Amino acid sequence: xxxxxxxxxxxxxxxxxVQAGMAGGVTTPQLAAEVSxxxxxxxxxxxxxxxxxxxxxxxxxxxxxxxxxxxxxFVPEKYEIDESSITESKRLLDPICKELGIESLDYSHESSKxxxxxxxxxxEGISIYSFTFGIPSPNIIARLKxxxxxxxxxxxxVEEAIMNEHAGMDIVVAQGSEAGGxxxxxxxxxxxxxxxxLSLVPQIVDYVKIPVVAAGGIMDARGIMAAxxxxxxxxxxxxxxxxxxxxxAKPQHKKAILxxxxxxxxxxxxxxxxxxxxIRNTFISKLTPYEDTLPPYPIQNALTKPIRKAAxxxxxxxxxxxxxxxxxxxxxxxxxRELINGIITDTDKLLKDL
Amino acid sequence: xxxxxxxxxxxxxxxxxVQAGMAGGVTTPQLAAEVSxxxxxxxxxxxxxxxxxxxxxxxxxxxxxxxxxxxxxFVPEKYEIDESSITESKRLLDPICKELGIESLDYSHESSKxxxxxxxxxxEGISIYSFTFGIPSPNIIARLKxxxxxxxxxxxxVEEAIMNEHAGMDIVVAQGSEAGGxxxxxxxxxxxxxxxxLSLVPQIVDYVKIPVVAAGGIMDARGIMAAxxxxxxxxxxxxxxxxxxxxxAKPQHKKAILxxxxxxxxxxxxxxxxxxxxIRNTFISKLTPYEDTLPPYPIQNALTKPIRKAAxxxxxxxxxxxxxxxxxxxxxxxxxRELINGIITDTDKLLKDL
Numbered sequence: 001x002x003x004x005x006x007x008x009x010x011x012x013x014x015x016x017x018v019q020a021g022m023a024g025g026v027t028t029p030q031l032a033a034e035v036s037x038x039x040x041x042x043x044x045x046x047x048x049x050x051x052x053x054x055x056x057x058x059x060x061x062x063x064x065x066x067x068x069x070x071x072x073x074f075v076p077e078k079y080e081i082d083e084s085s086i087t088e089s090k091r092l093l094d095p096i097c098k099e100l101g102i103e104s105l106d107y108s109h110e111s112s113k114x115x116x117x118x119x120x121x122x123x124e125g126i127s128i129y130s131f132t133f134g135i136p137s138p139n140i141i142a143r144l145k146x147x148x149x150x151x152x153x154x155x156x157x158v159e160e161a162i163m164n165e166h167a168g169m170d171i172v173v174a175q176g177s178e179a180g181g182x183x184x185x186x187x188x189x190x191x192x193x194x195x196x197x198l199s200l201v202p203q204i205v206d207y208v209k210i211p212v213v214a215a216g217g218i219m220d221a222r223g224i225m226a227a228x229x230x231x232x233x234x235x236x237x238x239x240x241x242x243x244x245x246x247x248x249a250k251p252q253h254k255k256a257i258l259x260x261x262x263x264x265x266x267x268x269x270x271x272x273x274x275x276x277x278x279i280r281n282t283f284i285s286k287l288t289p290y291e292d293t294l295p296p297y298p299i300q301n302a303l304t305k306p307i308r309k310a311a312x313x314x315x316x317x318x319x320x321x322x323x324x325x326x327x328x329x330x331x332x333x334x335x336x337r338e339l340i341n342g343i344i345t346d347t348d349k350l351l352k353d354l
Numbered sequence: 355x356x357x358x359x360x361x362x363x364x365x366x367x368x369x370x371x372v373q374a375g376m377a378g379g380v381t382t383p384q385l386a387a388e389v390s391x392x393x394x395x396x397x398x399x400x401x402x403x404x405x406x407x408x409x410x411x412x413x414x415x416x417x418x419x420x421x422x423x424x425x426x427x428f429v430p431e432k433y434e435i436d437e438s439s440i441t442e443s444k445r446l447l448d449p450i451c452k453e454l455g456i457e458s459l460d461y462s463h464e465s466s467k468x469x470x471x472x473x474x475x476x477x478e479g480i481s482i483y484s485f486t487f488g489i490p491s492p493n494i495i496a497r498l499k500x501x502x503x504x505x506x507x508x509x510x511x512v513e514e515a516i517m518n519e520h521a522g523m524d525i526v527v528a529q530g531s532e533a534g535g536x537x538x539x540x541x542x543x544x545x546x547x548x549x550x551x552l553s554l555v556p557q558i559v560d561y562v563k564i565p566v567v568a569a570g571g572i573m574d575a576r577g578i579m580a581a582x583x584x585x586x587x588x589x590x591x592x593x594x595x596x597x598x599x600x601x602x603a604k605p606q607h608k609k610a611i612l613x614x615x616x617x618x619x620x621x622x623x624x625x626x627x628x629x630x631x632x633i634r635n636t637f638i639s640k641l642t643p644y645e646d647t648l649p650p651y652p653i654q655n656a657l658t659k660p661i662r663k664a665a666x667x668x669x670x671x672x673x674x675x676x677x678x679x680x681x682x683x684x685x686x687x688x689x690x691r692e693l694i695n696g697i698i699t700d701t702d703k704l705l706k707d708l
Contacts, residue, residue, distance in 0.1 A: 158615060158616055158683065159617075176552065177531065177550050178550035178553040191620075192617040194531075195532070195617070196531050196532035196550035196552065196570065196680055197552040198532060198550065198551040198570065198577060198581075199532040199616060199681040200616065200680075202574070202576045202577065202684060203616050203683045217552045222556045222584050226581070226583040227552075227580070229576055229579035229580040229582075229583055230576050261511075261512060262511065262512055263511055263547060266545075325553065327553040327556070329512065329557045329560065330557065330560075351708065354708070
């Protein structure tokens with residue numbers, strides 16, 4: 001089961017398990033290092049990080065592990081700044097700001113950090129890069145390939161998987177509709193790219209030659225074995241690692257997942273301007289009626305950032321973004337080592353029972 | 355893999371594969387009999403049938419097989435008749451009626467056929483009953499159990515699975531969001547019960563003791579093995595059997611599935627007033643903007659019936675309901691025997707490769 005796997009060979013890891021590159025402080029050096037130290041692939045979610053923070057995080061992680069780990073980066077998209085939708089969003093968010101004592105919200109354009117981050121990461125000797133929200137430019141791909149780096153893309157449809165392969169990605173993550181957090185969709189309307197993991201994986205496997213990593217709803221040995229049966233070479237798990245002790249997710253976020261049922265996480269774009277799966281709460285209920293009028297990502301994300309931060313500090317999870325996949329009933333508050341070891345043990349049991 | 359399975363023991367079948375009880379003429383006696391003759395469980399979808407038709411269908415099927423087969427029935431729901439929404443729906447459908455030469459649409463209330471069908475089916479010696487859209491009354495359950503019948507319920511959430519078990523169902527189908535045709539949801543808003551099969555199955559398995567049958571997106575040996583790994587005792591397949599030669603699905607319907615990609619089937623309630631997954635076409639595009647104002651099931655279903663029928667006769671698939679799950683790329687136009695035998699052969703290969 002674990003041997004002779006193209007994915008583990010390429011990534012030089014023991015088990016075909018990738019810890020998702022969750023952004024926003026979830027992927028601490030402790031989490032990524034502990035995952036990599038236990039035979040899987042840890043990932044630093046660098047999407048929102050500033051250069052100095054990223055550098056420190058990489059160096060901290062390297063102190064804690066000699067094993068490879070990946071860095072996840074966001075591919076910037078074009079977006080239009082519509083002042084009227086920003087004004088309207090601020091107006092809608094104003095009552096929540098008042099409740100949390102936030103004086104005003106602001107949006108200032110930031111240029112993409114992708115090129116800058118890649119310079120830094122190459123200097124730091126990072127050799128595994130995963131990408132979300134699109135495919136990086138041919139120039140970036142060529143630079144990374146020139147340094148023998150391993151590139152992991154994200155696809156939510158067969159077409160996106162083929163585009164990733166053609167662009168030169170070495171591995172593609174098939175993100176099913178069960179997945180928590182942001183949708184990686186970049187080539188279709190989001191609503192057309194909500195394909196369940198069990199449907200998506202075999203259809204992608206039939207169309208690409210690079211190894212496919214299944215993502216969305218996978219939390220335990222059952223999910224991993226199912227993914228392998230569907231033809232995936234391995235799995236990526238986000239929510240399962242998010243509730244681990246080493247994860248930097250806020251305590252309220254972990255608690256919300258650990259006490260949720262499968263019907264609680266819903267798809268919403270009200271936090272960031274881009275569809276993501278998170279646990280239903282007051283913020284989502286209040287903003288959903290206006291979902292179609294809100295500014296796009298990354299504008300809405302920047303506008304709501306102070307709200308999410310204040311909500312955490314004031315312990316008001318009803319205004320936090322509580323990303324989760326559709327399998328929260330399978331979540332556990334354990335260490336990353338316990339999670340990985342438990343999966344390996346349970347997989348052996350499943351195989352014996354066949 | 356195939357031996358020692360509680361599901362096959364209860365149903366007295368060789369392989370843990372159930373052909374879904376698709377209504378609307380798909381489940382011919384030829385299809386159900388051929389499925390049962392090849393070691394799986396055929397099902398007659400009786401939801402829309404009149405008594406005389408059902409009786410003939412059962413007798414025809416019995417002539418073609420000595421193996422058990424199931425009959426699928428709809429559990430009636432309460433609904434309100436709002437004349438203004440009926441008038442509005444007729445107005446919206448009028449241009450399509452004109453194009454197809456339909457003079458007028460009408461809705462006349464029909465009482466549920468459930469009790470009448472059960473009388474008939476007991477007389478005909480049917481011993482396996484599956485239910486969609488809810489749980490039958492305690493009285494019906496007691497009558498069927500008294501005759502040692504096997505009852506199969508449908509659930510789209512963990513809560514619905516538990517309700518099925520508590521009501522006395524012997525088996526529960528876990529219908530994931532990938533599934534084609536109507537959602538079986540009966541206890542939550544439909545939008546909250548769109549859980550991917552890979553997430554739904556293990557969460558249901560952890561909460562009920564009766565055998566769980568996975569449904570949604572399963573088309574081949576990979577899907578069946580995945581479902582087994584997730585803890586399901588077997589699978590139910592609809593779309594995979596719908597394109598079989600013996601199926602009574604309209605040629606345009608089969609052709610649409612066979613040429614579709616995973617992004618084509620979308621959830622819509624415009625045909626029937628109840629959410630169902632079907633391939634995007636002109637009818638869906640035209641009616642979707644008014645989806646929330648249309649009358650509920652079964653009113654909208656009755657109103658659009660002449661349209662769907664005329665569209666078939668006039669070979670205009672753009673106005674037909676083309677139900678499909680999310681894995682149409684895996685569909686094949688073969689016989690039911692070839693489908694089942696292929697799955698068994700491929701499963702053995704998958705097991706050997708482990």
